[in-house]
Amino acid sequence: MKLPELPFLRSNDIGIDLGTANTLVYLRGHGIIVNEPSVVALNQKTGRVVAVGNDAKAMIGRTPGHIVAIRPLVDGVISDYEVAEEMLAYFINKANSISKRMARPRVVVGVPSGVTNVQIRAVREAAKTAGAREVHIVEEPMAAAIGVRLPVHEPVGSMIIDVGGGTTDIAVISLGGIVTAQSLRVAGDKLNDDIASYIKDEFKILIGERTAEHVKIAIGAVEKSESSPESTIRGRDLVSGLPREVVVTEADIREAIGPSVARLVEATKEVLEATPPEILSDVMKRGIVLSGGGALITGFADLLRKELELPIHVAPDPLTCVVRGTGIILEDIDTYKDILIENEQDLPPK
Ligand code: ADP
Ligand code: MG
Secondary structure, three states: OOOOOOOHOOOOOOEEEEEEEEEEEEEEEOOEEEEEOOEEEOOOOOOOEEEEOHHHHHOOOOOOEEEEOOOOOOOOOOOOOOHHHHHHHHHHHHHHHHOOOOOOEEEEEOOOOOHHHHHHHHHHHHHHHHOOEEEEEEEHHHHHHOOOOOOOOOEEEEEEEEEEEOEEEEEEOOOEEEEEEEEEEOHHHHHHHHHHHHHHHHOOOOOOHHHHHHHHHHEEOOOOOOOOOOOEEEEEEOOOOOOOEEEEHHHHHHHHHHHHHHHHHHHHHHHHHHHOHHHHHHHHOOOOOEEEEHHHHHHHHHHHHHOOOOOOHHHHHHEEEEHHHHHHHHHOOOHHHOOOOOOOOHHOOO
16 A cells, blocks of 8 residues: 655755855755755856766866866855856755655755845845745854754844855844844865965965865864874975975964964954843853854864853854754744845845
8 A cells, every 4th residue: 555645755845055165955854965065167168067066076176278167156155146056956956856856946045144135136046047936045154053053033142153165154143133243254265275375485385275175174273282293285396397295284284374263263252342241141151153164173162262261162063054054944934934034125234
């Protein structure tokens, strides 16, 4: 006998974390089904998409002249609209093929705080064109806060710092709204750039973006650690033009990323200074939650703890907070209606 199918399990409604570095997709009733770099490889001769996600990231810095690997959200906003749309369509199709449903899905999309009306409209249009029936937009720090189950609806201040690839979003939330926030373009990518420039200046060799990221994740630390690890990297000698290897130390990386890390601490202080006293006292008691891939830099939480004298908690699985938040919203959309950006008027004027 064939059992009737549960409509819930057959949903192809999805939550998307449209991150500058990584795109994650939550399929209702399944969980996280996509976790891939936000990269699209395009053939410039034909205008066709050659690869998306993992396959496209593997091509960065390795493409022949007519193929370009594009990160359509590199500055935290849709900088390349058509490519972003192609990427969304690819991920929506992937969800459809897993759920085996072709109905047009309801979609909740997380966008960086500080996006403009025009950018929100672009995301909405891109998702619609890519096949969405309904598009609900949520600001990423809010989604991250929901993802780590902070009491966003209660009259109590919660603070989150999401250190992503292109942007760091710092937000204080109370009663379903963002009370104070800052979004700055100092995050994982900037640290990679800092490392590449430092190595160019100190060792006179050029390294690519991926090598810089690799060394950051391997030995990057904000403060001196006991093991003082080193890493061997390969690049091109600026003088001879030939390949050369150098050994970089944790101290090199620390020096390279120091100024950017200091800016993150500064921005956090500014947000705290702009926070009303009652809410500030909640934050002092309850502390700050760190999310996003950048939250994993060794020693960052300790540094904030020392500088701010507040409890600092790194979220469990910080790279998935936003998409888990969009999933929680999706499962119970009525509860979260008030925090979604349903039309462009919901945004404060910029
Ligand atoms: P986004 O939301 O902008 O897509 P993510 O939250 O996915 O960004 O974080 C991606 C960033 O986190 C990248 O810059 C990556 O280098 C960085 N990152 C990931 N893991 C680590 C780690 N263990 N240590 C330091 N940085 C990390
Ligand atoms: Mg993010």
